[in-house]
Amino acid sequence: MELDSLYQEVILDHYKHPLHKGLSDEKSIQVHHVNPSCGDEITLNLILKGDVVQDVTWDGVGCSISQASASIMSDLVHGKSVEQAFLALDAFSELMSSKGSIKGDDAILEDGVALAGVSKFPARVKCALLGWMAFKDAALQAREKEKK
Amino acid sequence: MNSLDVAAIKADFPIFQKMMRNDARLVYLDSGATSQKPVQVLDAERFFYTHHNAAAHRGSHLLAEEASTAYEGARTTVATFIGADSEEVIFTKSATESINLIAYSFSNTQVAPFALTIGDEILVSEMEHHANLIPWQQLAKRTGAVIRWFSVTADGRFDLSNIDQLINERTKIVAITHQSNVLGTIPPVALITSKAHAVGAIVILDACQSAPHFPMNVVELDVDFVAFSGHKMLGPTGIGVLWGRAALLAKMEPFLFGGSMIETVTMESATWAPAPRKFEAGVPNMAQAVGLAAAIDYLTNIGMAKIHQHETELTQYTLDTLQTIKGLNIFGPLETIDRGGVISFALEGIHPHDAGQVLDQYGVAVRTGHHCAWPLMRKYGVAGTTRASLYLYNDRSDIDALAEAITATQKYFKVS
Numbered sequence A: 001m002e003l004d005s006l007y008q009e010v011i012l013d014h015y016k017h018p019l020h021k022g023l024s025d026e027k028s029i030q031v032h033h034v035n036p037s038c039g040d041e042i043t044l045n046l047i048l049k050g051d052v053v054q055d056v057t058w059d060g061v062g063c064s065i066s067q068a069s070a071s072i073m074s075d076l077v078h079g080k081s082v083e084q085a086f087l088a089l090d091a092f093s094e095l096m097s098s099k100g101s102i103k104g105d106d107a108i109l110e111d112g113v114a115l116a117g118v119s120k121f122p123a124r125v126k127c128a129l130l131g132w133m134a135f136k137d138a139a140l141q142a143r144e145k146e147k148k
Numbered sequence B: 001m002n003s004l005d006v007a008a009i010k011a012d013f014p015i016f017q018k019m020m021r022n023d024a025r026l027v028y029l030d031s032g033a034t035s036q037k038p039v040q041v042l043d044a045e046r047f048f049y050t051h052h053n054a055a056a057h058r059g060s061h062l063l064a065e066e067a068s069t070a071y072e073g074a075r076t077t078v079a080t081f082i083g084a085d086s087e088e089v090i091f092t093k094s095a096t097e098s099i100n101l102i103a104y105s106f107s108n109t110q111v112a113p114f115a116l117t118i119g120d121e122i123l124v125s126e127m128e129h130h131a132n133l134i135p136w137q138q139l140a141k142r143t144g145a146v147i148r149w150f151s152v153t154a155d156g157r158f159d160l161s162n163i164d165q166l167i168n169e170r171t172k173i174v175a176i177t178h179q180s181n182v183l184g185t186i187p188p189v190a191l192i193t194s195k196a197h198a199v200g201a202i203v204i205l206d207a208c209q210s211a212p213h214f215p216m217n218v219v220e221l222d223v224d225f226v227a228f229s230g231h232k233m234l235g236p237t238g239i240g241v242l243w244g245r246a247a248l249l250a251k252m253e254p255f256l257f258g259g260s261m262i263e264t265v266t267m268e269s270a271t272w273a274p275a276p277r278k279f280e281a282g283v284p285n286m287a288q289a290v291g292l293a294a295a296i297d298y299l300t301n302i303g304m305a306k307i308h309q310h311e312t313e314l315t316q317y318t319l320d321t322l323q324t325i326k327g328l329n330i331f332g333p334l335e336t337i338d339r340g341g342v343i344s345f346a347l348e349g350i351h352p353h354d355a356g357q358v359l360d361q362y363g364v365a366v367r368t369g370h371h372c373a374w375p376l377m378r379k380y381g382v383a384g385t386t387r388a389s390l391y392l393y394n395d396r397s398d399i400d401a402l403a404e405a406i407t408a409t410q411k412y413f414k415v416s
Helices: A009-016 A064-077 A082-096 A106-120 A122-147 B006-011 B039-052 B062-082 B095-108 B134-143 B189-198 B246-251 B286-302 B304-323 B352-360 B374-380 B396-412
Strands: A029-035 A040-049 A052-061 B089-092 B121-125 B146-150 B171-177 B202-206 B225-229 B240-244 B262-265 B270-272 B328-331 B342-347 B367-369 B385-389
Touching (some): A009 A064, A029 A122, A052 A064, A064 A082, A064 A106, A082 A106, B039 B286, B062 B286, B095 B134, B095 B202, B121 B134, B134 B146, B134 B171, B171 B189, B304 B328, B304 B396, B342 B352, B352 B385
Parallel strands (some): B202 B225
Antiparallel strands (some): A040 A052, B225 B240, B328 B342, B342 B385, B367 B385
């Protein structure tokens, strides 16, 4: 069924056992993002050490796609430089807007390639991007804060 | 009363010939969002464009005359449908615009009962659609008035325990739904209206989910304003209705200004045409008004009482069927008394978006999410619900298809 390209086992695994879910006590930046069309919400805590992502934790409510994507993203960016994380984010954004034409590079996106099927369901792309956009916002805010 | 011939009705709606994903037939259970259109409505709109198209109320040529006649004829059809006078029926682009029109006209009008001051109260309910909440929040911000609301009980009814505190001498506006778009609840409009009128408040009814589904008479309802949209009652998009009492419309200042709505204009000022024209600035949505009239003709030919009976029976069948599914919880009343054919539910362990996605694989079209009623979702502590909403073209086979698809969804996500 067409549906199986959307709901890969990896996604359902992350949905049932999300990584880095539950907010840390410490944080340098906290952001809260919502998907106004469906009401899904995410709160994300970020700790940068220099330019390296030391810790990302998150909490929120949402569908399997948004929850799995946030789980995959948070695990992916852990320990990476913001630069590397943003490269992955660009690759993920490209994958999401590909309408199923590309598969994604698992060397960059790791489990994120399992979300490739989402790009064939335009209404669900926003779900997949929710966590990633929260991370981007937090990282940009953290950099601004560093500059001051 | 004979039951509806659903097969014959379905044959009037070309969209039911469309094949959905996996070659499934269309099981359309999203009429609360928008209804499908019968060929009679599509033809009426097309016929207007091919035979009468011109700007209504302008020009002296034959087409202008025919367009005006068609447009005003549509107004008469709407008026008859709700038991009103034609001059009390205002065409807007949507019910949302209708409600905004009242809210803005309140702040444009400096005489009673429209002028609001600090401490005046606007009463709504916790189950309002955003379209009957945010315009009032904004009016409150502009005037210093305060928003108050009826809470919703656990079984999805208006909490009336504090009605005499909620409706008091400071209450100036009571704006409530005639039927909840999430729960199907029909509130006690007569009780609320009589109490509101006793303190001199204006009562506004959001009839988006009622006008398409059961007989409605504004004189019997005794409210002051009624808003509804065309596209939820088999009509085209881009046409809505506002009904208001003639005496109120006469005093009320317009909200949109421009062509058509004037009596005289100089370089420095203008005076207004009488209602309804003063509320209809610009060239109106004529073809859509004509399409709405065709939709109303279609509904009245079948009979609104008959449609209501059909939907009530089908609602009962839906409630009974869904309650046999383990892990499914219904929001809202579980009996059909004061309740319409809108059934929201949650599936344990499955987010509404995921449920809607799998149901779609079986051709079952439902609405998922917060249904533009975010405060109500907060009240129930959920991000959203899955909602099936019924209309005259649905029958038991649609509900059976829904139930089967739900069971398949639970299997897919391994929660059953």
